[in-house]
Amino acid sequence: MKVAFDVDVIKHLSITGMIRQVSEWDYKYIQQSPHPRINPLCKHPRASRALMSEYKRALNQYGVELPSFIANPPDVNAIIHQHRGIGEGKVDFSRIT
Numbered sequence: 001m002k003v004a005f006d007v008d009v010i011k012h013l014s015i016t017g018m019i020r021q022v023s024e025w026d027y028k029y030i031q032q033s034p035h036p037r038i039n040p041l042c043k044h045p046r047a048s049r050a051l052m053s054e055y056k057r058a059l060n061q062y063g064v065e066l067p068s069f070i071a072n073p074p075d076v077n078a079i080i081h082q083h084r085g086i087g088e089g090k091v092d093f094s095r096i097t
Contacts, residue, residue, distance in 0.1 A: 008033040016058040023062035
C-alpha cells in the first residue's frame, strides 16, 4: 500500500472518479490540493453540502481517507486562514455559528 497521493494531477476527474482512481492506484490517503469544485486556489471555498456528501460517500465506498482538510464550514460567511505551523491551529468548527 502507498501512503498518500496529491490529486492535483487528476483534478479534471469528477469527485467520485478522482477518489476511485486514488483507490485503484492503491493509495490509502488523499492530499487534497486546490480543486476547482472544492477549494479553488486563493479563492473562497466553493464546496456545497451536496458536493461534500458526494466526497464522503466516495471516500467510504473506495476505502480512501482524507487525513485533514481546511475549509470554511457550510453556510458560514467567513474565510478561515490557518497556517501557523504543521499540526498547529486546529479550528473547532462546532464553536462557529
